[in-house]
Amino acid sequence: MSKDNGKCRFAESGLGWKPAGGGDAFTLDQSNIGAAQWSRAAKGYEVKILQRNSSIIQLDGFQQDDYDRLAKVFKSWYNVNLEVKEHALRGWNWGKTEFGKAELTFNVQNRPAFEVPYSEISNTNLAGRNEIAIEFSVGDDGKSNGQNGDAPRKGRKAAAGKDQMVEMRFYIPGTTTRKEAEGQDAGSDADEEEKNAITLFYDTLIEKADIGETAGDTIATFLDVLHLTPRLANSPTYPALPCLVLLRFPN
Numbered sequence: 001m002s003k004d005n006g007k008c009r010f011a012e013s014g015l016g017w018k019p020a021g022g023g024d025a026f027t028l029d030q031s032n033i034g035a036a037q038w039s040r041a042a043k044g045y046e047v048k049i050l051q052r053n054s055s056i057i058q059l060d061g062f063q064q065d066d067y068d069r070l071a072k073v074f075k076s077w078y079n080v081n082l083e084v085k086e087h088a089l090r091g092w093n094w095g096k097t098e099f100g101k102a103e104l105t106f107n108v109q110n111r112p113a114f115e116v117p118y119s120e121i122s123n124t125n126l127a128g129r130n131e132i133a134i135e136f137s138v139g140d141d142g143k144s145n146g147q148n149g150d151a152p153r154k155g156r157k158a159a160a161g162k163d164q165m166v167e168m169r170f171y172i173p174g175t176t177t178r179k180e181a182e183g184q185d186a187g188s189d190a191d192e193e194e195k196n197a198i199t200l201f202y203d204t205l206i207e208k209a210d211i212g213e214t215a216g217d218t219i220a221t222f223l224d225v226l227h228l229t230p231r232l233a234n235s236p237t238y239p240a241l242p243c244l245v246l247l248r249f250p251n
Contacts, residue, residue: 008059010070012077015049017059028057033078038067039085047082054101056117088113097170097201099208116168118209130173130198134205138164172198 006019014033018025028049035050046060047070062070071082088095088108095108104116120136127133176197205211 005061010073010077030078033074033080036074036078036080036082037085038070038082039087048085050102055119056102086111097172099204104205104208121205121209121211123211124202124205124209126198126202127169130171132170132172132198132202132205134168134170136164136166136168138166170201172201176200178204 004019004021004023006017008015008017012030014028014030016025016027028051032051032053033049034052037048037050039046039048041060043060045062045064045066046058047062049057049059051057067082067084074080074082088111090108092108092113095106095113098105098107102117102119104118104121106113106115116134121134122137123135125133125135174197175194177194178200
């Protein structure tokens with residue numbers, strides 16, 4: 001997704017998008033189009049394309065009258081139905097999460113309220129007993145993350161705008177099974193052991209979003225570092241100590 005306006009062209013071989021102000025064009029081969037959805041967006045209507053490699057392409061700025069033509073294009077040329085997706089507009093902050101192939105969906109009354117692509121998630125941690133924090137990739141004027149900058153995967157959507165959300169938290173109490181945590185039907189998992197819901201959500205998100213210990217490249221590794229923790233009877237609170245690491249690089 002880019003913050004710049006552009007033009008989109010559909011053909012039997014696939015589709016292409018080019019920014020109006022010039023720059024690199026984006027193309028998608030028709031063999032990589034797995035599904036397509038039509039829904040309301042901030043700018044008119046949006047076409048969301050789910051690629052066969054689990055990536056997502058979002059194109060907005062369409063008018064309501066464009067649906068019939070686009071539905072014929074996707075059906076005739078790509079053999080894909082352009083599914084109409086209605087979003088939840090109640091504004092509730094409680095619902096049910098669902099893990100898809102390429103994004104995390106928050107549903108309210110079986111309708112998606114919002115979606116979070118895994119490519120936008122940079123980290124996650126357990127913030128409390130039943131609370132989890134999700135951190136998003138942050139760009140710098142659209143030039144630091146994703147295909148707009150150095151990082152190849154993370155932050156494509158975040159880098160497309162000036163205002164960026166950096167963290168979101170979910171409160172997930174109780175217990176559940178893995179199938180329920182992934183948003184699947186729980187009818188066939190009668191013999192599956194129930195586990196802490198927040199822990200299952202955390203483990204599933206790390207697996208789906210490809211984050212954790214293998215999320216990035218190591219800058220420096222410190223081995224056999226002695227760290228002494230004072231142990232006093234009153235257990236006082238210690239302030240955070242600043243730490244400066246100097247790394248030498250060749251000219």
